[in-house]
Amino acid sequence: MAINDLRSFLQALEEKNQLLKITREVSLDQEIGRILIAIERKGMGAPFFQNVRGHSLPLVGGVLGSPMRIATALQCEPGEIPDRMGYALENPVKPEIREGTAPCQEVVVKGDEVDLGQLPVPIHAPGDAGAFFTGGVTIAKDPESGRQNLSYQRMQIKGKNKTGITINEWRHVKTFLDKAEKASKPLPVALAIGLDPAIMIAAGCRYDGDEVEIAGALRDQPIPLVPALASDLLVPALAEIIIEGEIPPGIREEEGPLGEFTGHYGIPWQSPVFLVKSISHRKNPIFQTIAGASYEHINLGNVLPREPLLKKYTTYVSKNVQNVHITPYSGGFMAVVSIKKTNPGESRNVALAAFTSHVNIKNVMVVDEDVNIYDPADLMWALSTRVIPEKDITFIPMAQGHEMDPASDERGVQTKMIIDATRDEKTREEYKKVVYEDIDLGPYLE
Numbered sequence: 001m002a003i004n005d006l007r008s009f010l011q012a013l014e015e016k017n018q019l020l021k022i023t024r025e026v027s028l029d030q031e032i033g034r035i036l037i038a039i040e041r042k043g044m045g046a047p048f049f050q051n052v053r054g055h056s057l058p059l060v061g062g063v064l065g066s067p068m069r070i071a072t073a074l075q076c077e078p079g080e081i082p083d084r085m086g087y088a089l090e091n092p093v094k095p096e097i098r099e100g101t102a103p104c105q106e107v108v109v110k111g112d113e114v115d116l117g118q119l120p121v122p123i124h125a126p127g128d129a130g131a132f133f134t135g136g137v138t139i140a141k142d143p144e145s146g147r148q149n150l151s152y153q154r155m156q157i158k159g160k161n162k163t164g165i166t167i168n169e170w171r172h173v174k175t176f177l178d179k180a181e182k183a184s185k186p187l188p189v190a191l192a193i194g195l196d197p198a199i200m201i202a203a204g205c206r207y208d209g210d211e212v213e214i215a216g217a218l219r220d221q222p223i224p225l226v227p228a229l230a231s232d233l234l235v236p237a238l239a240e241i242i243i244e245g246e247i248p249p250g251i252r253e254e255e256g257p258l259g260e261f262t263g264h265y266g267i268p269w270q271s272p273v274f275l276v277k278s279i280s281h282r283k284n285p286i287f288q289t290i291a292g293a294s295y296e297h298i299n300l301g302n303v304l305p306r307e308p309l310l311k312k313y314t315t316y317v318s319k320n321v322q323n324v325h326i327t328p329y330s331g332g333f334m335a336v337v338s339i340k341k342t343n344p345g346e347s348r349n350v351a352l353a354a355f356t357s358h359v360n361i362k363n364v365m366v367v368d369e370d371v372n373i374y375d376p377a378d379l380m381w382a383l384s385t386r387v388i389p390e391k392d393i394t395f396i397p398m399a400q401g402h403e404m405d406p407a408s409d410e411r412g413v414q415t416k417m418i419i420d421a422t423r424d425e426k427t428r429e430e431y432k433k434v435v436y437e438d439i440d441l442g443p444y445l446e
C-alpha cells in the first residue's frame, strides 16, 4: 500500500501492529505526554488517542519513535534506513504544484473565528511552560530569493490566535526573519500538522534547497503542494491541518522552558511571536504531536539526518563496516558502528571517522558484526564482556561538541570517547556468542 499522507501511514502501522488505539479519555495536561513516553520506552506502537478530554479531534504521537516504524514509513528494512536517507539527500525530487482546493483546505476558519484552543495541543513534560505545537512543520520562504523551506519550530500557545515561535541560531528561518525584520516587514509562516512521514523526516534535515524535495526523493515521486490561503507559500495538499499567519517584525517575548532533545529542560528564552490568520483542515482531521525529549524527536532531528554521513565516512575508512546507528536514547550524542574487523587497528580508524561526520557525536562505540546495534542491552553486553577499559577506551579531551550537552562547557567544548568493543583475533576464535533464534510466542501463550 502506498503511503502519501498521515492517514495511509497510520493504516500501514496498524497492519504491522505498530498502532495502539487508546479509547479511554485522556487529558492534554501531561497525561498524554506521560503515556507517549511510557509506550515509546517499552517499545510498543504509536499511541492513537481517540478520546481527548474537551476535544473532538483524535491525536496521534510517537509515529516515528522506533526504527521499525521509520522503516514502515520508508517502506524498507530498519538496517536500510541510513542508505535510504543517503539516497534521498543526494537525489532530490521537485514537488508538484496543484491548483484548486486541496484536502487540507476542505474546512477553513479565518479571522475572528480563529481559536487555537479548539486544537488538542498537549502540555507534554511536567516542567514545560505550557501547551506547545511540537509535531508541526514550519513552512517559510526566503523574502529575497523566494526559496521555500521546511523545518521544526516549536510554538507555545499564548492566546486564541497567538503563539511564540522558537527560532534557534543557524536556522534557515532565522536568516529569513533577519531579512524581513531589516525591511520592517512581517514574515509569512505556515505550520503544517499531520503529514506524510516522508515530509516530517525531510523537515529535520539540514539541506540547502527546499526540504520538500528530499521528501519527494524518499517517496520517489513529487510531493503535491497547493497555494496557501493567506500568503504566497505552498503547503502540502494532503496535510491534516494548516495554520497560517505571520511573524511581525521586532517583537520578542518570553517562551519556554520545554523538554529538549538532550533529555534536559531548556531555560526560558526570548522568542518572536506567530500571529494566526487562518486554520484550514481536512474533514475529521487528525492532530499530531511529538513529545519533547522523545526518541521520535531525536530520530527526526539527530538520527535520521546524520546517519548517512556517518555511514559514508566510516565506510570510506573501512569496507568492513556493516552498519551504523546514532542512538536516540543518547540525545544523538552516541554513534555505534558494527564492523567485521580484519585488521587490529581498523576499529579505531573507523571511530575517528565517525567523529568527523557530525560535531554532536561525543561517544563512538565500535562493535563486532554479531552485536545488534538497535538493542541497547546488546550494546551494554558488548561493553561489559568485550571491553578492556585501559586498552579499549580512549579519551579525546578539549574537542568541540554541543553547547546544550551538560557534560560540555558553555561553548560546547568536551571530552570525546571511543569505546572499542571489538574482540581481537584470538578472543574472537575462543568466545562465540550464545544466540537463541527468535520465535513467535503467539501459539505458546494461547
Ligand SMILES: Cc1cc2nc3c(=O)[nH]c(=O)nc-3n(C[C@H](O)[C@H](O)[C@H](O)COP(=O)(O)O)c2cc1C
Residues within 6 Å of the ligand: 134, 149, 150, 151, 152, 153, 154, 155, 166, 167, 168, 169, 170, 171, 172, 173, 203, 204, 205, 206, 207, 290, 296, 297, 298, 300, 301, 302
Ligand atoms: C522535533 C524537533 C523539534 C525541533 N524544535 C526546534 C525549535 O523549536 N526551534 C528551532 O529553531 N529548531 C528546532 N529543531 C531543529 C530544526 O528544526 C531542524 O534542525 C531543521 O532541520 C532546521 O532546518 P533548516 O536547516 O531549514 O533551518 C527541532 C527539530 C526537531 C526534529
Ligand SMILES: [Mn+2]
Residues within 6 Å of the ligand: 149, 150, 151, 172, 205, 206, 207, 208, 209, 211
Ligand atoms: Mn533548510
